[in-house]
Amino acid sequence: MTERAPVLSVRGLSVRFLLPGGRRIAAVTDAHFDVAPGECLVLIGESGCGKSVLASALLGLLPANAQTAGHAHLGDLELLTADERVLARTVRGRRIGLIPQSPAAHLTPVRTIRSQLAETVARLTGVRGRTALRAAAEQAAERAEFPPGHLDRYPHELSGGLAQRAATALALIGDAPLLLADEPTTGLDRDLVDRTVDELRRHVDADRALLMITHDLAAAERVADRVAVMYAGRIVELAAASDFFGASGPRHPYSQGLLQALPDRSFTPIPGMPPELGDLPEGCAFAARCDRATDACTALPPFTGSIACHHPAPAPTPENIRA
Amino acid sequence: MSADTTVVEKTVWRAHGTARRSTHTLRLYVSAGLVAVTALAVLLLPPLVQLDQQAVDLAAKLLPPSWSHPFGTDDVGRDLLLRCVYGLRVSLLVGVVAALTATVIGTAVGATAGALGGWADRTVMRLVDTFSSVPHLLLGIFIVAMFRPGVWPVVISVGLTHWLSTARIVRAEVLSLRSRPFIDAAVSGGASRWRVVVRHLLPGVLPQAGLAAVLMVPHAMWHESALSFLGLGLPTHTASLGTLIQGARGSLLAGQWWPTLFPGLFLIIPTLAIAGLAGVWRERINPRRRSELSL
Amino acid sequence: MLELRSVTAGYDRRAPAVRDVTLTVSSGESVGLLGPSGCGKSTLARVAALLHRPDSGEVVLDGTPVRHWRHRAPRELRTAVGVVFQQPRLSADPRLRLADLIAEPLRATGRRASAEDRVAELADTVGLTPDLLTRRPHEVSDGQLQRACVARALVLRPRWLICDEMTAMLDASTTAALVAVVEAYRTSTGAGLLAVAHDHTLLTRWCDRTVHWKTVTEPR
Numbered sequence: 001m002t003e004r005a006p007v008l009s010v011r012g013l014s015v016r017f018l019l020p021g022g023r024r025i026a027a028v029t030d031a032h033f034d035v036a037p038g039e040c041l042v043l044i045g046e047s048g049c050g051k052s053v054l055a056s057a058l059l060g061l062l063p064a065n066a067q068t069a070g071h072a073h074l075g076d077l078e079l080l081t082a083d084e085r086v087l088a089r090t091v092r093g094r095r096i097g098l099i100p101q102s103p104a105a106h107l108t109p110v111r112t113i114r115s116q117l118a119e120t121v122a123r124l125t126g127v128r129g130r131t132a133l134r135a136a137a138e139q140a141a142e143r144a145e146f147p148p149g150h151l152d153r154y155p156h157e158l159s160g161g162l163a164q165r166a167a168t169a170l171a172l173i174g175d176a177p178l179l180l181a182d183e184p185t186t187g188l189d190r191d192l193v194d195r196t197v198d199e200l201r202r203h204v205d206a207d208r209a210l211l212m213i214t215h216d217l218a219a220a221e222r223v224a225d226r227v228a229v230m231y232a233g234r235i236v237e238l239a240a241a242s243d244f245f246g247a248s249g250p251r252h253p254y255s256q257g258l259l260q261a262l263p264d265r266s267f268t269p270i271p272g273m274p275p276e277l278g279d280l281p282e283g284c285a286f287a288a289r290c291d292r293a294t295d296a297c298t299a300l301p302p303f304t305g306s307i308a309c310h311h312p313a314p315a316p317t318p319e320n321i322r323a
Numbered sequence: 324m325s326a327d328t329t330v331v332e333k334t335v336w337r338a339h340g341t342a343r344r345s346t347h348t349l350r351l352y353v354s355a356g357l358v359a360v361t362a363l364a365v366l367l368l369p370p371l372v373q374l375d376q377q378a379v380d381l382a383a384k385l386l387p388p389s390w391s392h393p394f395g396t397d398d399v400g401r402d403l404l405l406r407c408v409y410g411l412r413v414s415l416l417v418g419v420v421a422a423l424t425a426t427v428i429g430t431a432v433g434a435t436a437g438a439l440g441g442w443a444d445r446t447v448m449r450l451v452d453t454f455s456s457v458p459h460l461l462l463g464i465f466i467v468a469m470f471r472p473g474v475w476p477v478v479i480s481v482g483l484t485h486w487l488s489t490a491r492i493v494r495a496e497v498l499s500l501r502s503r504p505f506i507d508a509a510v511s512g513g514a515s516r517w518r519v520v521v522r523h524l525l526p527g528v529l530p531q532a533g534l535a536a537v538l539m540v541p542h543a544m545w546h547e548s549a550l551s552f553l554g555l556g557l558p559t560h561t562a563s564l565g566t567l568i569q570g571a572r573g574s575l576l577a578g579q580w581w582p583t584l585f586p587g588l589f590l591i592i593p594t595l596a597i598a599g600l601a602g603v604w605r606e607r608i609n610p611r612r613r614s615e616l617s618l
Numbered sequence: 619m620l621e622l623r624s625v626t627a628g629y630d631r632r633a634p635a636v637r638d639v640t641l642t643v644s645s646g647e648s649v650g651l652l653g654p655s656g657c658g659k660s661t662l663a664r665v666a667a668l669l670h671r672p673d674s675g676e677v678v679l680d681g682t683p684v685r686h687w688r689h690r691a692p693r694e695l696r697t698a699v700g701v702v703f704q705q706p707r708l709s710a711d712p713r714l715r716l717a718d719l720i721a722e723p724l725r726a727t728g729r730r731a732s733a734e735d736r737v738a739e740l741a742d743t744v745g746l747t748p749d750l751l752t753r754r755p756h757e758v759s760d761g762q763l764q765r766a767c768v769a770r771a772l773v774l775r776p777r778w779l780i781c782d783e784m785t786a787m788l789d790a791s792t793t794a795a796l797v798a799v800v801e802a803y804r805t806s807t808g809a810g811l812l813a814v815a816h817d818h819t820l821l822t823r824w825c826d827r828t829v830h831w832k833t834v835t836e837p838r
Contacts, residue, residue, distance in 0.1 A: 046789035048759025067336040189816040215789040261790040263823040269795035504709035512723030513697040
């Protein structure tokens with residue numbers, strides 16, 4: 001199999017915040033992952049684990065008190081050092097399409113969906129002229145299956161599902177090779193979650209990749225090709241979704257605990273709470289909550305490319321993959 | 324393998340958005356510095372420098388700025404630097420007290436209207452609208468005209484005409500806070516109406532009300548000056564920035580610029596400094612900025 | 619018993635969000651109310667917590683018909699129902715430290731003296747460390763804040779709990795932990811529960827009985 005160059009390649013990405021009084025918050029530490037064309041990578045983690053900060057870092061939307069280290073290459077562009085003009089003119093919308101957490105808040109409340117689509121089309125593509133823009137806006141709506149009859153409505157007149165489709169239509173206009181969805185299903189019903197992620201999945205094709213950030217494991221299971229689990233700012237497991245949610249199961253004790261907490265599994269929580277990002281322990285950040293912790297866990301487990309744990313469950317062998 | 328080396332490798336941190344931060348702090352320092360200098364001058368200079376601001380020296384009238392009189396002298400030979408400091412003192416006092424009066428009235432009215440809602444809210448806000456439709460300088464003139472000239476009529480006049488905008492701001496803020504689930508939670512936890520207002524609503528609007536109060540200080544100073552300039556504010560022998568500018572009208576026509584310029588600068592510079600400080604404050608209480616620290 | 623009889627409620631009398639809903643929760647029972655978002659189930663939850671006056675219909679709490687709502691409802695009635703809302707960020711006063719947030723109902727009802735012990739006890743129950751108790755809402759995560767909100771709902775030992783999409787913003791582990799806290803409280807006190815959510819799997823696992831929104835609104 002010939003590997004194509006990844007759409008996004010993240011190497012050793014770290015983000016920290018400097019707080020008044022010299023406190024430091026290590027929001028993301030040493031993240032390594034690739035997103036290949038045609039792939040859907042889902043980043044899983046609980047709120048406050050740093051996954052949204054990672055998304056902001058990729059989009060160059062970090063606040064003034066943030067510092068970054070490492071690399072994030074989008075094709076040949078280094079996202080972390082690119083200046084704001086480059087990011088605004090060539091990256092956001094054009095090379096990364098953002099699907100926001102709350103579409104209703106993302107859309108301009110005082111303008112119709114049609115005019116917002118037309119404006120984005122005019123900004124991102126060469127289309128000019130009233131009728132051409134009108135047609136292009138309708139086409140953009142169609143791609144996200146936004147019903148044409150609702151184009152002249154204002155965002156507050158749309159249901160949650162339609163608002164999500166409108167936001168998706170906006171994100172798709174620039175034909176960006178990478179779609180970045182930050183908690184796209186928060187607060188939606190199960191049916192709507194399924195429909196939303198299925199639609200997102202539909203837009204992943206030969207040239208386009210999807211990076212989705214969520215805490216919703218069921219949504220992740222539905223769309224992911226690969227899963228990255230984030231804990232206390234670090235990626236602790238990176239696995240094929242079929243293994244992770246399938247028979248062989250996750251390998252990291254934290255991922256195992258998360259899956260077991262689901263109401264259709266054993267519905268038991270992982271004991272304790274994640275450590276503070278401003279006060280991380282020296283060794284494995286999960287050791288305090290881990291029932292398999294040993295003396296080895298006082299040292300930081302290196303990330304091998306698929307897992308960061310001193311005592312992971314065995315890797316899936318070809319037999320149990322088939323099983 | 325590569326993972327091992329990254330741990331050893333020294334992490335190179337890059338900062339983000341430093342440019343915005345530095346202009347931000349620069350504005351804060353300049354504004355705070357100017358406000359501090361003004362406050363010190365007004366508070367300390369008069370007791371430290373035992374000079375009589377009223378000392379008339381007809382032989383030295385209308386002298387241009389020089390070493391012995393840095394701001395020059397006025398038409399009866401009084402030192403203008405001294406007069407300006409005393410004038411600023413009076414103007415600031417009027418400004419601060421009037422702004423506080425207006426803020427207290429505005430907060431009380433706005434919070435009551437917002438917290439009660441319903442017909443009480445509608446009645447109060449229609450009243451506020453009615454008041455607002457009258458030009459407030461006119462209303463202020465009407466009020467000062469009922470008293471003898473002096474500091475207090477000016478304070479009352481400015482205070483009574485400037486609480487309307489604060490009331491609007493506070494009411495809007497209370498209304499937005501009132502519909503939040505945390506108020507529901509407080510009610511469900513047995514809090515009385517009074518407790519909800521005092522413990523949850525008022526502290527929530529104080530930053531906004533405080534900002535309005537700070538912005539009101541220069542506004543009130545300008546009003547004092549306007550009233551005094553029209554001869555309705557303070558008596559002419561009391562130095563305030565308004566009376567100084569009013570008294571200098573004649574000399575300006577004769578080409579003597581300093582008696583007008585320096586009181587004018589004393590009015591403009593603290594105004595800009597206070598507005599700058601309020602701008603920084605506004606950004607601080609803006610939720611967008613606050614969210615910078617959240618993950 | 620918590621009885622909602624033909625309740626019609628909403629923010630606009632011409633288009634009520636809740637139309638003619640009848641629902642009964644027995645003491646000690648846990649009932650899950652399942653419905654799509656925007657169907658009006660949050661409005662019904664507020665009615666059941668005596669926070670919103672219904673346009674018509676009746677709410678009977680342990681045999682007492684409710685005549686007044688919000689501040690006007692008698693304090694014993696209001697505090698007999700504990701509520702947890704969907705969004706912890708909006709349901710916590712941004713200026714209060716978590717310890718004060720949890721203790722607030724005790725202070726509001728004149729039980730200041732017992733506050734310190736009760737807060738420590740509840741913090742332990744919901745899994746908040748003493749360090750977290752000294753922080754303000756913006757310094758903690760959604761999950762941690764929701765833990766505090768659950769503690770606040772339990773602080774007055776209510777006989778009824780209303781959980782309106784309590785876990786919609788939370789990860790799997792925190793969801794399981796908070797459901798366990800609510801269930802432990804119910805087992806020890808015999809309190810009744812009305813859990814409103816859109817997640818079928820969650821409600822059937824959590825509650826004794828799950829009813830669908832459609833079945834409670836249909837005319838009998």
